[in-house]
Amino acid sequence: MNTYEVFLKKPGRDEFRHAGTLDAADDEMAVLYARETHNRRAEGSEMWLVDRRHVLVADPESLAVNDDKSHRHNDGSLVASRRKEDREAGQ
Amino acid sequence: MSLSPAARDYLLAFADDEHMVGARHTSWIGLGPFLEEDLAFCSIAQDELGHAIGLYELLLDDAGVDRSQLDAFALQRSADEYRSCWLAELECSEWSDSLVRHWLYDRAEHMRWGALEACGDPAVAALARRAQREEAFHLAHAEQFMSRIAASDQATHIVSSIKRLVPIAHGLFDAVHTEPELLTEAFVTTSSDDLATTWVATITDDLRRWGLDVDLDGNLADDGSQSDSQQHRCVRSAGFTQLQADLLKVITLDPVAIW
Numbered sequence A: 001m002n003t004y005e006v007f008l009k010k011p012g013r014d015e016f017r018h019a020g021t022l023d024a025a026d027d028e029m030a031v032l033y034a035r036e037t038h039n040r041r042a043e044g045s046e047m048w049l050v051d052r053r054h055v056l057v058a059d060p061e062s063l064a065v066n067d068d069k070s071h072r073h074n075d076g077s078l079v080a081s082r083r084k085e086d087r088e089a090g091q
Numbered sequence B: 001m002s003l004s005p006a007a008r009d010y011l012l013a014f015a016d017d018e019h020m021v022g023a024r025h026t027s028w029i030g031l032g033p034f035l036e037e038d039l040a041f042c043s044i045a046q047d048e049l050g051h052a053i054g055l056y057e058l059l060l061d062d063a064g065v066d067r068s069q070l071d072a073f074a075l076q077r078s079a080d081e082y083r084s085c086w087l088a089e090l091e092c093s094e095w096s097d098s099l100v101r102h103w104l105y106d107r108a109e110h111m112r113w114g115a116l117e118a119c120g121d122p123a124v125a126a127l128a129r130r131a132q133r134e135e136a137f138h139l140a141h142a143e144q145f146m147s148r149i150a151a152s153d154q155a156t157h158i159v160s161s162i163k164r165l166v167p168i169a170h171g172l173f174d175a176v177h178t179e180p181e182l183l184t185e186a187f188v189t190t191s192s193d194d195l196a197t198t199w200v201a202t203i204t205d206d207l208r209r210w211g212l213d214v215d216l217d218g219n220l221a222d223d224g225s226q227s228d229s230q231q232h233r234c235v236r237s238a239g240f241t242q243l244q245a246d247l248l249k250v251i252t253l254d255p256v257a258i259w
Helices: A027-038 A076-086 B005-028 B035-063 B067-075 B095-114 B122-150 B155-173 B179-185 B192-210 B215-218 B225-228 B240-247
Strands: A003-007 A017-024 A048-049
Touching: A003 A027, A003 B035, A017 A027, A017 B035, A027 A048, A048 B122, B005 B035, B005 B095, B005 B179, B005 B192, B005 B240, B035 B095, B035 B155, B035 B240, B067 B155, B095 B122, B095 B155, B095 B192, B122 B155, B225 B240
Parallel strands: none
Antiparallel strands: A003 A017, A003 A048
8 A cells, every 4th residue: 555645726826735645555546535535525626646655855854943043033123122222312 | 297107116226226235335334444445435335325315305206295204215114115126235244245246236327327317307317417427436446446456366355256246236137017118208218138238248348357257157147036036126135124124223213303
């Protein structure tokens, strides 16, 4: 049995969204089962199935944010607070 | 448009087949070989029960009986008032038997609805067209599952199920007494005998495509006695009494409850 990831898209501008997974003997049966397991009530009008073996998985280590990258997360609060102090000081 | 007595007999036989086979299929709820197949098979069961409801509603409407009486009509007639064939009534406690019955039954069912698609009664023709959309899925499921099992080391299981069930399945084409009238009126476009011939050719072709070596001629030799035993669907199979008792288990707990 292979595992497949199922994606559904509603009509209109919504993007494809992950709907779940299923197991099937092969691609053809996966498409057959997906209709019953994830779209019995017409939850989507388009469906993608991806064999999980074909999914490229990123290394979680490469996704971790380093502790020393606060300079990348400037939200402007330091500048705002300095300007506020300047205003209040009448400068 | 009112139905003739002949048409009512014909539709009742089809409705009872759909009801019984749907009820039998539902015995696999929660017990299917794996979750995805459990869901698919039970969905097919619900479709067949839906077809039965559609046909029962046509009969109730025609008789001027309120649809609230559908459960009583479907479940609480006396055994001799049912017209289901023995294949539909059969208890299949082995998965391979249920799978093979599903294939044999749906091959026939698709053809039977096809014979009603040009029916002069628009409500019957509309129901036939609706059912055919669902049958496309049922046939795809049967084809895909059977072909995979046929190519596996489990093929011997389904071969023995085919040998056991094909003679019983031929009773699907045991016509109600009134069928000749319906062919004359063009209520139905193909006789049960002609459907049976097409059905045998189709299942023979399936078996050849799947590489299964089953001597259908030898297995069909019994069909005459099988059809004779059903007596135009007027006689119930040995397991029917228990089947009906099982179907009535809940409704008899509280006969006046509204479900």
